[in-house]
Amino acid sequence: MSFTTDTSFVREGDMYHSEIRPGWDIMGNANGGYLMAMAARAMADASRPHPISVSAHFLSPGKPGPVSISPTIVKQGRNFSTVRASMVGPEKPIIELLGSFGELASADNVVLVDAEPPDLPAPHECVARERHSSGAAPPFIDKLDIRLHPEDALFYENRPSGRPLMRGWIKMVDDEPIDAFGLLLVADVFPPTIFNADLPRAWVPTLEMTSHVRGLPEPGWLRCQFSTRFVTGGFLEEDGVVWDASGKLVVQSRQLALMPRT
C-alpha cells in the first residue's frame, strides 16, 4: 500500500496502464499531486529518470479505477527529454501534462539562496491533522503525516489566522522515503492556503500546476511552506517551497486555482 506501489504501472508498448488507488482522494476526487506523480512516473520510464519541471492541466476529476497514460517524446536532448502525456480514465481525459525529464544533480550544488526554510516548532509540537478533524477524517490521513505550524492550524477551530499561509512538516506515515515523484505529491497535499484567509471557505479547483523538482531529498521530515499573494479576477495562485531535512530546497511549485466569483 506504499506510495510507490500506489503509483506503479504496467507498460504495454507505448501505453502505460495504472490505477487510481483509493485513499488518495478528497471526497472521492483523487489529489492532483498524486495524479501528477503517477503520470510523471510513466513519463520518466519513457524518457529519463527524474522529473525536472512538470506542468499539468486538470481536465476532469480522477476517480478510483483504471487509467492509461500515453507519454510522447517531444524531444530527446543531450541532457533533457521533453515529454507530453495524457492521463485518461474509462470515460474522459483526466489530466494533460508537459514536462522535462533528466538526471537530478545532488542538491549539494548550492550557489545562492535568498530564502529561509520556515521556522517551525518540532514536529511533535505542531498540529497533526487527525487530532483536529471535526467530522469527516482529513484526507490521506493513513498515507501522509502532516504537522501544521500551530499558527496555521487555527482554521480547524474556525479561527483562521487571516494570512493565506500554510507551513508544516510532512513525511509518509510508513516512513517510505520520498523520491522525486513523491515531491510532486507533497507539493499538493497541504490544506489550501485560503483556509487561513478571512474568506468563505470554498472548494477551489486547480486549473494548472507546475512543479520544479530542484533536488533529491535526504531521508526525514520535509519542511513546507505554501502561500498565496493574489486572489483576483476569479483566480488565486498557491506557491509552494519544500526543503529537506538538511535544509536544502527540493521542490518549488505553483498552482493556479479557481475562486468562486464573488
Next chain:
Amino acid sequence: MSFTTDTSFVREGDMYHSEIRPGWDIMGNANGGYLMAMAARAMADASRPHPISVSAHFLSPGKPGPVSISPTIVKQGRNFSTVRASMVGPEKPIIELLGSFGELASADNVVLVDAEPPDLPAPHECVARERHSSGAAPPFIDKLDIRLHPEDALFYENRPSGRPLMRGWIKMVDDEPIDAFGLLLVADVFPPTIFNADLPRAWVPTLEMTSHVRGLPEPGWLRCQFSTRFVTGGFLEEDGVVWDASGKLVVQSRQLALMPRT
C-alpha cells in the same frame, strides 16, 4: 512593425503559419516570451480569446524565419479550453506548449492581495537601457521601452547590487497597448536577475516558463519585478510579477533556467 503584426499568423486549416521577425532576438536567438506570445495567439485563435495559463518548454533556439504552429484542443470545457501546440521551424522543433485559454475577467475583481507593487522612481528617473549599453545595443531597444530601477541598473557599470532582483517599468516604444499576449512577452524581456548577483555573468538558457495572465492591463506603463531565490543544483528560477498602471496584478510568471555547473 508593431508587436501585434510581428506575432500575426496565416491560418491554413488546422495549421498556423507565422514568421519569427528580426529585432526580437538576443544575439540571433528569438526571445522566449516573444515565441510564447506568437504561439499563444494561434492557440487562442483555435480555442478561446485569452491565455490564462501557458507553459512552454524550450527545445531549440528560434531563428528569424518561417515557423508553423499546430494547436490541438485537448479539452473544450464550459469555461476553459486546454490546448497543446508545437512551434516548429524549417529544421527543428522550437517550443512545445500547453495552456488553458478562456475569457479574462476584468482585473477589478480583487478579493485579497498580500503583495505591493515595487516602489519605483518615476520612469524618467529610472535607467533607460539605451543610455547604458557598452558596445552592442541592448535587445529589443527599438521595440520596448524598459526603465530599470536605478539600484538594479548598476550591473551596467559592473557594480551589481548583489541581490538577484530586477525592477522597472515597461511599455512598447510606439505606445501600442499591451494585450494578454503582450503580457507573455513582458514576463521575459528584463535583463536576467542574476546579472545583479555576485556571480559570473553567464548565459542562462530557459528550460521551462509558465505565465499566468491574471488580468487585462489598463493603458500605460507596466510595473515589473523579477526575482530569484534559489540558484541550486544547476538551476535557477526567475519569478515575475507585473502590475498595470492602476496598480493591479496582470501577470505572474516563473521560469526555470539552467545555470552553468560550477
